[in-house]
Amino acid sequence: MGMRSYLFSLTFTALFFSSAATAEPIKLCYEDVVVFPWITGDKQGLALSEMIYIEKKLNIRFKYVRLPWKRCMLEAQSGKVDALIAASFTSERTKWGVYPTKNNGQLDTSLKLHSDSYIVYVRNDSTIRWEDGKFINLGSNQVGVQLGYSVGNDLQEAGYPVYSTSSTAAELLEALQKKVVNVAVLQHMPSIKTLNEKPALGKGISAMPQPFKEMDQYLLFTKTFYAHNKDLTHKIWNTIPQARESGEYQKLKKTLLGSPKID
Structure with a gap:
C-alpha cells in the first residue's frame, strides 16, 4: 500500500468512528417507575446496563427519555422517540414497531433483553x-x-x-x-x-x-427508525446477548438479586 493510500485509509477510518460518535443520538424511552431489577432509576438497572454496554461496544450514542409507559408508546408511535426499552410482544405494537425476528419471521428470543x-x-x-x-x-x-x-x-x-x-x-x-x-x-x-x-x-x-x-422483553424500534437504519438496528440487537453475558451485567445482577430479601 502506497503512502497516499495508507493516509487515505487512516483518514477514512477516523472519519467513520468520529461520525458514529457524533451522529444524532438514538432516542430510547423507558418507564419512569422502578421495574425491579430491570429499571431501578435514571440509567440504572439491568436493562439500562445492556444499553450502556451497547453504546460503548458500537461507539454510538443513546438519548434516554424516561416517561410513563403508556406515554412512551405514544411517543414512539408519533416518532418522537426511536425505540422502547423492555417492550413485550403484542401484535398491536407491530403496526408501528419492529421486533428482532428470525428469517422465518418468528421472534428471535435469543435477542431479548430479559x-x-x-x-x-x-x-x-x-x-x-x-x-x-x-x-x-x-x-x-x-x-x-x-x-x-x-x-x-x-x-x-x-x-x-x-x-x-x-x-x-x-x-x-x-x-x-x-x-x-x-x-x-x-x-x-x-x-x-x-x-x-x-x-x-x-x-x-x-x-x-x-x-x-x-414474557420476554425486547428493545422495540419504530418502523420509521428501522427503515432508515436497518443495518444499525440489527447490530444493536445482535449485541444484546453479549451485553447480557458481560462482566458488568453479571456483577450488577449479582448485586441486585443477591439480596436476601429477594427470592
Missing part, C-alpha cells in the same frame, strides 16, 4: 383462583393491571374485564388490599421487590402458584 413472568395476586377472603390457564369464580370482578401494560390486552382478548388506573405495582397492590379490585396481575420481580420493601401491602393477599404468563 424475561419475566406475570403473577396473579388475590385477596385471601376471595374465592377467585387462577388454575390451568383460566380464572375460577371471577364473576363480574375486574382484573387489576398496571396502566399501559400489555398483559391488560392479553386479559381483554381472553374476555376478562380489566381495571387499569394504577401506574405502579405499589398502587395496584394497595387497590387490591383496599378491595378496589379482588384480583390483580403483576410482573413477578417488581411485585416481589415492592412487597419486600412494603410488607404491609401483602397483608391479606396471596400469590397464585401458577403464573399468568411468561
Whole structure:
C-alpha cells in the first residue's frame, strides 16, 4: 500500500468512528417507575446496563427519555422517540414497531433483553383462583393491571374485564388490599421487590402458584427508525446477548438479586 493510500485509509477510518460518535443520538424511552431489577432509576438497572454496554461496544450514542409507559408508546408511535426499552410482544405494537425476528419471521428470543413472568395476586377472603390457564369464580370482578401494560390486552382478548388506573405495582397492590379490585396481575420481580420493601401491602393477599404468563422483553424500534437504519438496528440487537453475558451485567445482577430479601 502506497503512502497516499495508507493516509487515505487512516483518514477514512477516523472519519467513520468520529461520525458514529457524533451522529444524532438514538432516542430510547423507558418507564419512569422502578421495574425491579430491570429499571431501578435514571440509567440504572439491568436493562439500562445492556444499553450502556451497547453504546460503548458500537461507539454510538443513546438519548434516554424516561416517561410513563403508556406515554412512551405514544411517543414512539408519533416518532418522537426511536425505540422502547423492555417492550413485550403484542401484535398491536407491530403496526408501528419492529421486533428482532428470525428469517422465518418468528421472534428471535435469543435477542431479548430479559424475561419475566406475570403473577396473579388475590385477596385471601376471595374465592377467585387462577388454575390451568383460566380464572375460577371471577364473576363480574375486574382484573387489576398496571396502566399501559400489555398483559391488560392479553386479559381483554381472553374476555376478562380489566381495571387499569394504577401506574405502579405499589398502587395496584394497595387497590387490591383496599378491595378496589379482588384480583390483580403483576410482573413477578417488581411485585416481589415492592412487597419486600412494603410488607404491609401483602397483608391479606396471596400469590397464585401458577403464573399468568411468561414474557420476554425486547428493545422495540419504530418502523420509521428501522427503515432508515436497518443495518444499525440489527447490530444493536445482535449485541444484546453479549451485553447480557458481560462482566458488568453479571456483577450488577449479582448485586441486585443477591439480596436476601429477594427470592
